[in-house]
């Protein structure tokens with residue numbers, strides 16, 4: 001398995017930037033998700049990595065070797081990467097077995113070794129009993145597992161997946177996520193996984209690159225994106241909650257800042273001494289009758305075990321979790337705690353622009 005590296009990578013189509021100076025290192029064996037709204041450049045980054053497109057500028061390395069840029073271009077078939085598409089892209093007239101064996105035939109792998117490797121790939125993806133079926137006789141999830149087996153059979157240096165679950169229904173998506181996790185654990189493959197589904201990205205990936213308008217806004221572990229977003233876009237795009245403006249009024253002995261948020265003094269975590277906004281996750285809001293900040297309940301949904309409330313206060317919409325059902329229109333007291341503050345001048349406007357670019 002190999003590491004992937006992007007340096008100052010840009011791609012323009014008809015003078016319009018689809019990717020704008022991407023810099024990222026993906027370590028060998030890492031599972032990375034590219035997450036962002038439609039049109040942010042996820043698929044373009046994947047296609048450049050696969051070799052289906054030439055970069056306009058910058059460089060791509062796979063396993064320490066330059067495959068695009070710096071005057072070089074290695075064609076897709078020589079990059080040693082496996083690709084799994086949303087549309088499965090199986091040979092319709094070949095059986096499951098023949099589909100999975102195909103990459104080895106192309107590489108002229110001897111018959112005995114071919115049989116052993118196909119059997120192993122089919123077993124790993126739970127397809128051994130379906131080897132003789134034709135693609136038309138399979139469910140969507142089974143077809144996607146064939147695509148996975150076909151890509152794993154030739155020991156690719158990296159596996160690129162372009163929205164592989166987009167065509168499947170919700171229940172199947174959840175079980176296929178398990179298949180991808182298991183595949184990753186057992187093969188240790190370097191995986192680059194494109195999705196616009198944040199649940200999928202946060203559940204599957206070691207790290208997530210959140211993209212907007214051709215740029216990577218933050219590249220971090222899911223829990224870091226959730227707890228410590230760098231700007232309004234990431235805070236709003238990843239996870240539930242609200243982003244509101246904040247003003248620093250003091251600092252405590254520790255690294256915590258005293259901020260004025262919605263007219264209240266609140267202690268916050270922050271990486272910067274001059275934040276402009278806070279991310280308020282649902283678990284940062286405690287419902288408490290004696291709390292000074294009052295909010296009107298505008299929505300209440302049962303999630304199983306708890307309720308999700310939407311609350312209106314000082315012109316902002318917040319999201320909170322509650323043990324008890326609340327009545328729409330009633331007023332409750334809320335206390336803010338453990339907020340994360342960051343600096344993003346022009347914040348919410350930038351976020352709207354990033355989404356409008358989609």
Ligand SMILES: Nc1ncnc2c1ncn2[C@@H]1O[C@H](COP(=O)(O)OP(=O)(O)OP(=O)(O)O)[C@@H](O)[C@H]1O
Nearest residue numbers: 013014018036037038039040041042043044045196
């Ligand atoms: N072949 C092309 N010719 C012209 N423009 C293109 C081409 N491919 C992509 N683009 C443009 O580049 C931008 C990025 O597209 P890309 O497909 O990478 O986005 P994406 O994040 O994968 O979106 P989606 O989630 O909708 O697939 C878009 O504005 C798109 O219209």
